[in-house]
Amino acid sequence: MTATAAPSTISSSWYDTGETFNKKAACNRGGQWWKDNHTNVIRWRCDWTSTSKFHLYLLLR
Numbered sequence: 001m002t003a004t005a006a007p008s009t010i011s012s013s014w015y016d017t018g019e020t021f022n023k024k025a026a027c028n029r030g031g032q033w034w035k036d037n038h039t040n041v042i043r044w045r046c047d048w049t050s051t052s053k054f055h056l057y058l059l060l061r
Contacts, residue, residue: 012042015060020053021046027054034058 017034021027024046031044040061046054 012059012061014045015058017056017058019056020049020051021056022053024054027056030056031058 017030019027019030021030027046028044031046034044034056035041035058042059042061044056044058046056049055
């Protein structure tokens with residue numbers, strides 16, 4: 001299977017996936033999946049939100 005590009009935004013900017021997780025480990029698994037399956041994902045971050053969830057952001061090339 002060939003890796004594809006994640007949704008594009010401005011060069012090297014954080015992309016809001018709209019995905020939230022109850023646990024940081026699950027958020028990190030989601031981020032790793034994006035990185036493994038999309039060629040333009042540099043890294044990800046999981047931010048704790050005011051709704052007590054982790055929100056997934058991707059840094060895209």
